Amino acid sequence: MLSENLLTKTLSKTDIPDILQLVLQLNKDYKKSQMLIYLNEMFEYKTYTCFGLFLDGALIGVTSGWTTTKLYSGKQLEMDNVIIDSTLQSKGYGKFLEEEICNWCRSRGYKSVELNTYVKNSRSHKFYFSQGYQIIGYHFEKEL
16 A cells, blocks of 8 residues: 555756656666756756656656647657656556556646657566557657
8 A cells, every 4th residue: 555645746947956866767877967957958848747756755756748739649748757766666656656647637638648668678568558558659769
């Protein structure tokens, strides 16, 4: 049973130092200085929302969300970088955060939630399938 002291809320630029600690758990191969630059840039976009999951007042989870409208889905939230503190995984916190974000989206008229997860992160794939997500395409990237 999850603690009753869980809270999900949107975060702001002032939360970046705490967010950064979690981001570096997922992105171990990236420099802290570069992640800091990216986080600051992300908060400048009007369609960007950052969600935090708090346990007893401490930030234990974070995810980014981008509001988009796509021809195949309508208004949606595209989630990226869903991170639960590595010492607290497999305790139901990820499921709680995902459900809270879906409720947030429903209350604002979103039609779907889409997400990206690293190809090599098979644990996350199993989790998302269990939450009802389906693979609908491939995500391609070209460095410039």
